[in-house]
Amino acid sequence: MKAARISAGVGALLCVLGFLLWWGPDHVGYKIALLGLQTAWHASAGLAWAGVGALLMVFGALPCLAGVAIIRGLHDGRLGRAASWGAGLIAWFGLFALFEPREELGYGIGLLLTLLGAALAGPTSIYVWVRSRAARDRAVASAKAASGTLLVVESLDVHYGAVHALKGISLEVQQGEIVTLLGGNGAGKTTTLRALSGLVTPSGGRVLLEGREIATRTGALPPDQIVRLGVSHAPEGRGIFANLTVRENLDLGAYQRRDRAAIARDLEHALTLFPRLRERLRQRAGTLSGGEQQMLAIARAMLARPRLLLLDEPSLCLAPTITQVIFQIIRDINKEGTTILLVEQNAHQALKVAHKGYVLETGEIVMHDDAKVLAASDEVRKAYLGVG
């Protein structure tokens, strides 16, 4: 896929280059070619730094691109491989054209390159287009078909320097559930979410998303790639970009997506869920009230169209009526098919909406069960529901 894309790019580049060589105004092509020759001469003068310099030159990029295309091609499908080999060869060929100081020959090769580049770029672009559509359809289909365990956390350890914040916690989230993670201040709830979204690297254990390792002791995927895999994290303290407008904040939520029509639909849907945001779209997000900022944070996280939504204390510092609204919306979002991992100190509300709960104390899971069972258990009632 990527190889095909690259070779399409190389092809297009060659087209332009060939055209310049062949027909460039003011013989620019020829002069650029001379430049290439000079570069090569410097490189072969036996000075190591000149070699590096030559690589940096614009035309150094050609063989590099070809190399990349070839390497990528080795990992890709047959057609992609063939296309990238072709592009690679043509790129080398193009390089020779640049070394050729005789004008006529340079122009002839330029013409040839134009034709070859066009022949390569055209079909591969079509191929890329067809493949990417097919891939998208497949992704949609597989997302529909997938069910069962979405997230597995296996004896996860996190250290902040000497602070042992998570001490081997394990948990599981099934497709379609709301799972809540309860615990007092400093229990490690936020740290857990950070480990899931790639903001901290665990010092032990691992995190699996649909069977795929996203974080282990040896390293975690960077946050932007985890977002791409369908995990969206509304961080503690809301993480609103106060210097941007509400609309821009929402657009950032969909940063990874390219399907404009679907984004517009999702935006419309989010604004129906949170009508207050619609009135304030052009306002700076920093001027919103706390409740509105929380709504914005959730709406923004939803716009990534996540399969797993991580919410960190959405009810923190909110008036009770707003809290009710937020929890209702969490339930609605879940009904529409999004799995949610909800971190809360408000155990009463969280256990009402959740299917399952985990209780975290100083970095260890001390209890986990169905939400109803937890809500009825004496320990939880004493510690978190203020009953007792």
Place this chain on the structure above:
Amino acid sequence: MSFFFGLLLVGFVQGCLYALIALGYTLVFGILQFINFAHSDVVMLGAWFAWKYAQWMGVSFSVISIGTSLGILGLSVLSCAAVGFTIERLAYRPLRHAPRINILITAIGVSLFLENFTQLPYVFGSRDKAMPQLLDVYAGFDVGGVRVQYFQIITVVFAFALMALLSLLVYRTRLGRAMRAISFDTRTASLMGIPTGRVIAYTFVLGSALAAAAGILTGVAFGSLSQPSSTSWIRFGLKAFICAVVGGIGSIEGAVAGGLLIGITEQLAGGYISSSYADAIVFGVLILVLMVRPSGIFGVTMREKV
């Protein structure tokens, strides 16, 4: 009066060049909160790359066609963009989580490296050189006793076009949105799925390209290039940095306003008071502005960046 307008014109043109460079300081500061001391060396590289490419293309010093000029300009802007990218990748990225002072010292190191490496005989050499006239800088016309050169007009139009493009990019595109988000909070930006490392690299590329353009225009206007480690480059970069600070570092409008303010002040001071005090007066303006508005003209709040 024509003396005054003459100075104003020259100051305005100079201010545009300062603004182009100041934008690079401001973009990087807005995103990483650090001052890229190697930025003034990229300005120098821009001009010297143009010189080198002109040499290699066998450009003679008198007649150059527009096509070749643009080709040389484009190539050296691209090369500087590549240099900016490389500096970020090799020198600054590994220090992303290090204390800020480490990056600052590294920036000074990069600056020293570029100044001295480029003095090698096979790079640019250690002598001043004549700059090929990519355009005829003397052609022009008179308006009420003020000599206006076409080159000045081109410089201003070119600079403003670049600044307009930059602000379109920052305020109207997806990449610009990502840049502003990162400047506010990098961690949260990464949670939006923004590949922060890549966006930071683009910022360096943009800043370096603008700096290169300013460097080339300056070289052509002067007709000669000081050798790579000459203090005149450093002073040039330093003044552009002052423009960024006066305008409010981190603010795009501020960089432009600061550039024009400093450029014009410098010329008027040089013309009416004394050219040897011009620099002192520029620093005086810096001190005055910082006394009245510590965060610069446009630097309203600290979080209002890029």
